Amino acid sequence: MSSTPIKHSLETEKLTKSFGGVRAVDEATVSFQEGRINALIGPNGSGKTTFFNCVTGMIRPDSGTVTYRGRDVTGHAPHRIARAGLGRSFQLCRIFPRMTVLDNVLAGVRSAGVVHRLRGAHNPDDIARARELLARVGIEHLERSEARDISYGQQKLLELAGVLMAEPDTIMLDEPAGGVNPALIGRIATLVRELNAEGRTFIIVEHNMELVMSLSHHVVVFDRGRPIASGAPADMQNDPRVLEAYLGV
Template identity: 70%
Template sequence: MSAHKGEQSLATVGLTKTFGGVAALDGATVSFRHGKVNALIGPNGSGKTTFFNCVTGMIRPDAGRTTYRGRDITARPPHRIARAGIGRSFQLCRVFPRMTVLDNLLVAVRPPNLPAQLAGARKREETERARYWLTRMGIDHLETAEARNLSWGQQKLLELAGVLMSEPELILLDEPAGGVNPALIDRICDLVRELNAEGRTFLIVEHNMDLVMSLSDHVVVFDRGRPIAEGPPSVIQSDERVLEAYLGV
């Protein structure tokens, strides 16, 4: 997987979304760098998750345009955006709680018809790939456990493994450290670094500022539905607009 780190990855122009007359995204024009670990931060209600939902096709923007590697993906359905090379996780883990850990990954690569998924999911190649990602996550010993019996942090790792089953080039992580114990946070950070070194681009929404500043190459700050600052962590930490948005100073 090639990674030309100077080029643009995901970008939006004038992205807008309102709910009940309130602008969750207010003409957001922003770009993220290919081959890098990007972060999107901002106070609660600043539009971060709405941004994720719009660019991944979960909701349709009212206006604006989204491109990925120069290709227009505006308002495409989620499955087409996924096929374009974009994968994402969610704040609340999306796993099948009564299915085994292994079957959760096999379902992730099957057609959208659930009976078809369950009937034909055990192809050798897919099973080997699923076990590979479980091993990378460090949860291969849990492959026969039901997902509901995993800890919250282990479910986050399982969800990430499910995202990786489709081999995305760009991975959007929505609060990967939320509710996770420190040891698993360290594991998630190590995985992001390893996967980035292998050529995958990341865009991370996260409230854990220590994680953001230690892990990211490029940080974008949202406030009231639009970017107010961007740059390397060293610059963002001392930006007066960022301090005002977070602290009101």
């Protein structure tokens, strides 16, 4: 009996980005499994966030290709990539600090123009959905608060709700547990598992190894701008290439 072939949501081929003489991403060829929780780990400075930025159009790669669900999206603008179904959060939350929590989520409406979104031109269905998402992430009681007045962990949840408002198929999270208390880390992990069970693919950059190993199905390890190993979390914990990258052993 043959096993079901693994589908890949996101693939890169020889993706490269240099800053001056430093190759932050160095001919990275990597695949992430569709319908799974993928982790992207590696030492500080290994190119993970730059890789995210190249994939999502925040910066243009020098060379190589990015393919999302069979479609070449290399160098496309961030809004085009988002419309293709690829959403992301950032290492440092990107929110509108002087807007309310509810309006921050409404800013993620895929079909609306940015000017209309920021002017508060929303239909009742969008408002109802935004409130549902706030309830889902557990901060519905804060909808009238300005985003700058809620805790950093709550801002992480708010950013995730805004990403979900655009209805992405794949969600890239850059250090979702960074600076967050253990209770909210647990809440984020539960949300990721629930959303994955509903069919969403995740690609998560994270330094919290306990979270990575308990949450992910597939782990890709970066070092010096390129993948050096990939596989099941348990295998990566004992892979000599990974130990060398992290510990120099």
